[in-house]
Amino acid sequence: MSIEKRMLARELKLAAARPGDIFKPMWFLMLVISMVPLALSPDSALLADIGSAMIWVATLLALLLNTEHLFQSDFSDGVLEQWLFLDRPLAWLVGLKLIVHWLFHVVPLICITPIAGLMLSVPTDVLIALLMTLVVATPALTCFSGLGAALTLGSSRSGILGVLVMMPLFVPVVILAAGVLIRATDGSEILPLIALLGAFSLVAATLVPIAVSAAIRLNIGGSN
Amino acid sequence: MSWRWFHQWGSPRWFYERAGRWQLVCGWLALILLVVGSLWGLGFAPVDYQQGNSYRIIYLHVPVAFLAQAMYAAMAVCAVVLFVWKMKLADVAMQAIAVTGLAFTVLSLVSGAVWGKPTWGTYWVWDARLTSMLILSFLYLGLIGLRAAIQDPDQAGKACGILVLVGVVNLPIIKYSVEWWNTLHQPASLKLTEKPTMPASMWVPLLVNILGYYIAAAYLVLGSMRAIVIGRERRASWVKELVGRA
Numbered sequence: 001m002s003i004e005k006r007m008l009a010r011e012l013k014l015a016a017a018r019p020g021d022i023f024k025p026m027w028f029l030m031l032v033i034s035m036v037p038l039a040l041s042p043d044s045a046l047l048a049d050i051g052s053a054m055i056w057v058a059t060l061l062a063l064l065l066n067t068e069h070l071f072q073s074d075f076s077d078g079v080l081e082q083w084l085f086l087d088r089p090l091a092w093l094v095g096l097k098l099i100v101h102w103l104f105h106v107v108p109l110i111c112i113t114p115i116a117g118l119m120l121s122v123p124t125d126v127l128i129a130l131l132m133t134l135v136v137a138t139p140a141l142t143c144f145s146g147l148g149a150a151l152t153l154g155s156s157r158s159g160i161l162g163v164l165v166m167m168p169l170f171v172p173v174v175i176l177a178a179g180v181l182i183r184a185t186d187g188s189e190i191l192p193l194i195a196l197l198g199a200f201s202l203v204a205a206t207l208v209p210i211a212v213s214a215a216i217r218l219n220i221g222g223s224n
Numbered sequence: 225m226s227w228r229w230f231h232q233w234g235s236p237r238w239f240y241e242r243a244g245r246w247q248l249v250c251g252w253l254a255l256i257l258l259v260v261g262s263l264w265g266l267g268f269a270p271v272d273y274q275q276g277n278s279y280r281i282i283y284l285h286v287p288v289a290f291l292a293q294a295m296y297a298a299m300a301v302c303a304v305v306l307f308v309w310k311m312k313l314a315d316v317a318m319q320a321i322a323v324t325g326l327a328f329t330v331l332s333l334v335s336g337a338v339w340g341k342p343t344w345g346t347y348w349v350w351d352a353r354l355t356s357m358l359i360l361s362f363l364y365l366g367l368i369g370l371r372a373a374i375q376d377p378d379q380a381g382k383a384c385g386i387l388v389l390v391g392v393v394n395l396p397i398i399k400y401s402v403e404w405w406n407t408l409h410q411p412a413s414l415k416l417t418e419k420p421t422m423p424a425s426m427w428v429p430l431l432v433n434i435l436g437y438y439i440a441a442a443y444l445v446l447g448s449m450r451a452i453v454i455g456r457e458r459r460a461s462w463v464k465e466l467v468g469r470a
Contacts, residue, residue: 147390151383155373165366165387168359169394172401179405200397211390218382 003086004096011100022105025062026112032058033116044121051120052130052181055113059134060141060170064163066105067145070097071216075153081220090213094146098209102142110134129184132194133177139201143208144169150215173200233313236453237462243446243453250443257436265429272426281339283430287437289332292360295325295441299367300392303385313449315381316456318388319371320448324441326364333357352403359398363391377456 001009015022036054037047074080074097083093113134117127148162155161180193232238265283272279299321305314336354337347348354367384374380422430457463 147386151370151387152373154379154383155375157373161369161373164362165370168362168366168398169391171359172394172397175401175405207393208390211386214386215383218379218386221379 003088003093007093007096008100011097011104015104021066022108025066025105025109028065029058029062029109029112030116032061033119036120047120048122051117051122052126052185053178054120055116055122055130056133056174056177056181058116059109059113059138060174062109063106063138063141064145064167067101067142068149068160068162070101070146070149071153072149075216075219080216084217084220090216091209094150094212094216095205095209098139098142098146098205098212101146102139106138106142110138123185125187126181126184129180129190132190133180133197136194136198136201137173137177140173140197140204141170143201143204143212147208147212147215150212150219153216154219173197176200233311236313236457236460239313240450240453243450247443247446247450250439250446254436254440254443257432258440261429261432261436265426265433269426269429270423275343278339278342281335283433285332285335285339286430287434288328288335289357290434291437291441292325292329292332292357294438295321295328296360296363296388296392296395299325299388303388303392306381306385307389312378312381313453315377315385316449316452317445318381318384319452320445322364322367322371322384323448324444326361326368328441329357329361329364333361352405355405356399356402359402360395363395367391 033055036051040046040050071080083090086093110131113130114127117130122130144166145163148166151165152162176193176197180190180197183190183193262283266280269280271277299318302314302318302321305311306318333354336357340349341347367387370387371380371384374383454463454466
């Protein structure tokens, strides 16, 4: 069995052993969404206006919540150290880890956003646009928050520092996604912006793993 | 060819002594330029026909805003030097610039707000340049926080270097996306490629102040670099000697 297949099998087993890790961010997302009408007003016209943006922000927060400790357990049980000895570039393994994380932990989040959309009475065409933006934009967000997680690996008292450090870099993604949502509400063309978001994700997915691997190397080198 | 000019940068002691002299020169030069530029700008430059006297805050705001952005670029250069030549002094510079840069970013936000109140009628608007400056201040804060969280200075320096490089690639993207998102700020009043929209009697003192603030920034960065060098080398014999003499 190749290294990649074994890695995938291990991640599958880990995900199956800790279903809470997948479930908790979804739970968090639904809680944040239920706070919106409570804090604002149950008026469905108002909710429909801001609903899609609220869902976007809530999904972003939920994603940050479950990516914060992405490399922590692999770091403390020495798996990351073993990665250095494999005959594969570290950036490649990191990229795989990020893809698997996106599949197991971010896609479930995206899957429940339609329910949140219904609860905030978001119109169907906007909801479809929202789903498209989330699918193409979350890979970039996963990569960046993964970098935050890797940079703060070595320090035990970092808390949510990784999130704080990386969040300013989310700005272009959030702005483009907001542009898509505004256009979807107007009924104008959204595909060019979706393509731009996709391009951003692709560039992030190729370049960020290199930075993440540098950050991991640094933390492993520093600990001995 | 002798490589002495290059290798001497690896010596903290050499840097500490030289930087003290450079700091003195920078300090006096900045003081003269800032006094001349500020007096000229605040006292003698003509009143703006639209904004009245409130426009005079540009003699602080514009140089500080320039510096806030330039210092991030300077940090990126330091990060490249750190990774390519493993020069520890580049990391010291990065640490010093992050704090000074944050100070300038906050100063430009505050001076902008003070100018915005009489001109726009509000301290804050979600305009493109204000927003990207705010994001820049979060980037600076992130760097300072990351360095504070990691104990080993070498490791902290490299982590900050990675973050700076990722940030500097993203900064133009952030800037243009924010601009695309919203623009109601007046167009930039001083551009390098075009003739300024102000008369010479207004922009000459501004230029003097910009130069003054750049040199003042060099003075501040050199000062905190010296302090950081002393702190990191506190176990070295030359530092003990220095402290013993004082």
